[in-house]
Amino acid sequence: MASRKLLLSLVCLVCCVSVIAEPQSPLQAPNAASPPVVSDYSVGTQSQPVSIIFDNKQTIVNPGESLNLDCGVSGDFRYCHWETGKQNAIQVQDVYDGYIEGLSKPQITKGNECGIVIDAVTIEDHGPWTCKVFVIGHTLQNSKNVTVTIKPTSPILEVARRPLIVTEGDTETISCSVAAARPRVQIHWFLGDEDITYSSRVENSLTDNMGTYKSISTLTHMFKAWHNKKPLHCIVSHYTLLSPIEDFVDVQVKYKPWGKDVRLYDIRLGDDVEAKVNFSSNPPPSDIKWGYAPSYEQVAAVLPVPGEEGRYSTEMLTLEDGSYSVILRVLGFDEMDARMSFHIKVANDIGARDFTINLSTDEAPNDQLADGYDNVATSDQIQSQEPLSSGTLAAIVVVVLLVILVLLCAVYMKYNHLYCFAEKKSAKEDREANGASDTESAQAPGFVDRNKLQATSLFGKLQNGLKKSKPDVATNGTNGTTVVPAAGVPAATEGQNGKSNDEVVYAELDLAPGDKKVPAADAPRVDPSTEGTEYAHIVGVLDNQQAKK
Numbered sequence: 001m002a003s004r005k006l007l008l009s010l011v012c013l014v015c016c017v018s019v020i021a022e023p024q025s026p027l028q029a030p031n032a033a034s035p036p037v038v039s040d041y042s043v044g045t046q047s048q049p050v051s052i053i054f055d056n057k058q059t060i061v062n063p064g065e066s067l068n069l070d071c072g073v074s075g076d077f078r079y080c081h082w083e084t085g086k087q088n089a090i091q092v093q094d095v096y097d098g099y100i101e102g103l104s105k106p107q108i109t110k111g112n113e114c115g116i117v118i119d120a121v122t123i124e125d126h127g128p129w130t131c132k133v134f135v136i137g138h139t140l141q142n143s144k145n146v147t148v149t150i151k152p153t154s155p156i157l158e159v160a161r162r163p164l165i166v167t168e169g170d171t172e173t174i175s176c177s178v179a180a181a182r183p184r185v186q187i188h189w190f191l192g193d194e195d196i197t198y199s200s201r202v203e204n205s206l207t208d209n210m211g212t213y214k215s216i217s218t219l220t221h222m223f224k225a226w227h228n229k230k231p232l233h234c235i236v237s238h239y240t241l242l243s244p245i246e247d248f249v250d251v252q253v254k255y256k257p258w259g260k261d262v263r264l265y266d267i268r269l270g271d272d273v274e275a276k277v278n279f280s281s282n283p284p285p286s287d288i289k290w291g292y293a294p295s296y297e298q299v300a301a302v303l304p305v306p307g308e309e310g311r312y313s314t315e316m317l318t319l320e321d322g323s324y325s326v327i328l329r330v331l332g333f334d335e336m337d338a339r340m341s342f343h344i345k346v347a348n349d350i351g352a353r354d355f356t357i358n359l360s361t362d363e364a365p366n367d368q369l370a371d372g373y374d375n376v377a378t379s380d381q382i383q384s385q386e387p388l389s390s391g392t393l394a395a396i397v398v399v400v401l402l403v404i405l406v407l408l409c410a411v412y413m414k415y416n417h418l419y420c421f422a423e424k425k426s427a428k429e430d431r432e433a434n435g436a437s438d439t440e441s442a443q444a445p446g447f448v449d450r451n452k453l454q455a456t457s458l459f460g461k462l463q464n465g466l467k468k469s470k471p472d473v474a475t476n477g478t479n480g481t482t483v484v485p486a487a488g489v490p491a492a493t494e495g496q497n498g499k500s501n502d503e504v505v506y507a508e509l510d511l512a513p514g515d516k517k518v519p520a521a522d523a524p525r526v527d528p529s530t531e532g533t534e535y536a537h538i539v540g541v542l543d544n545q546q547a548k549k
Contacts, residue, residue: 050075050135053111054142060183060239061121062149068106071114071131071142080114080133086124089132092116123148126182126210150212151240152181157232157247164232166223167350168255176234176247177216184213186237191251192230196221225255228282228322256351257281264357265364267338273330277344277355280323287347288326290314292340299343301354314344328357335361 053072061067069082082090092114096105106115114131126148133140158175166172178185184204188197200219207214217234233248259279267273289301292312305314305326317325326344330337342357414421 050077050140052131052133052140052142054131054144056142056144058145058147060147060149062240063121063123065121067118067121067125067146069116069118069129069131070106070112071133072111073113073133073140076135077113078134078136080131082116083130083132084127086127090116121148147183147211149240150180150182152185152236152238152245153179154245155187155234155236155247157234157249159249163250163252165252165254168223168225168253171220171222174219174221174232175216176219177214178236179214180207180212181215181238182210182212183239185215187215187217188235188237189217189219190233190235191221191227223251223253225253225258227251228253228255252282254282254350256348257285257346257353259353259355261356262358264359265362267333267359267361269334269361271333273333273337273359275328275357275359277326277328277357278323279346279353279355280321281346281348282322283348283350284322285324285346285348288316288344290326290328290342290344292342294339295341299341301343301345305344330359333359
């Protein structure tokens, strides 16, 4: 018995221990607390989108100028600061509170919550600036490059000597350099007033890691005779310059003699003739010869200038600006001289050129000068022989097209009577009034289409005819109007006062020739046999009211 009680006690003890050790489920503990929900940015709140407002374009600023560094935040943020990589982070709130010298708060902070202002920019402010915005959970940032300028050094033309001496037709290479500038410079080339930058190429190289450039422009150009005594400019433009800076060198072009042949017209027989050959030369001419023969192929220029040969003589004149003239004189011009071909050969150290002189008794063509002389071939006049540039040709084409367009518009407006070609209002009203009158006449009863004659003399004849024939008249009983009865129409009765009124009688005359339309066959005819009487054929009658319309 005792052992059985002991066994039951042990079983009860084991069961109690197992129940206590078993974990409770949520259903068994409904009052247990659940864990909190945490958002991205804060506990117990929903996440809000936050973005940075920033313009990351490069900014160029001169030393001493103020600079606004804008940085805005859309949404909630904790704080923000700027970094340059050269100093500690700049707390925006410290700037706004006035704790940082040289920096200040911008006037507008809406959409620019983290912006700052550099009161006076220095060279040390050059480089990247980064705006960092701290929000709950992460950081937003963006950067821009601030370029603090450095004025360019003076340009230097690298030439062997000044003035620059070149030879016509040779290609020359010339350099122009700027040692330092930030940002890099723009280099243009001008020869006189002509822009020849298209013949150059530029090389820019960094001199340090701060964005300072050295620029070298190399010009490759072929010089012509008309470039002689013109300055060659290397012109530099830069962000820091109010006006460009430059270096230049005068150019002297060596070229063989240059000029034109001479033709004289309208020479009278027996006159003394003087012909001039004008030319330029650099260097000056070293040898001048002349000759003549019946044909150009037979001419040999072997006679010295100046010199005489029978009735012929030559003389040389030295003009200004490297220009010269050779004068040929002929005494007592005759027919044999008109068949002669005169030849002048001019040479210098660069080369030689031949000129011809022809004398004629014929009339001068329209395209020749009246005196037959050519102009002196100075360097400026040689330049005038240059072909038109593409820009000039384009301008001419545009002007021609505009003129054609204006002419077409004028023709179109005239054809359609528009604007200044529109018909005047008074003329239009007169024509419409005449058209309405003709329409009313055509629609009146008893009328037939015919040509009308409105001459005053004919109306006078009509009046005389009516008086002589004395047709029956009647007075309208309604308005007292006297009318002439038309063919087949009985006379009207007298008016209310029994008297006829002397009012104007309106009638249409049929004065058309025989091939025109005539009234109906039953219309009465007036016998024209009565001597001394003029007759008129009445084909229709209009009362006063209708005629006044």
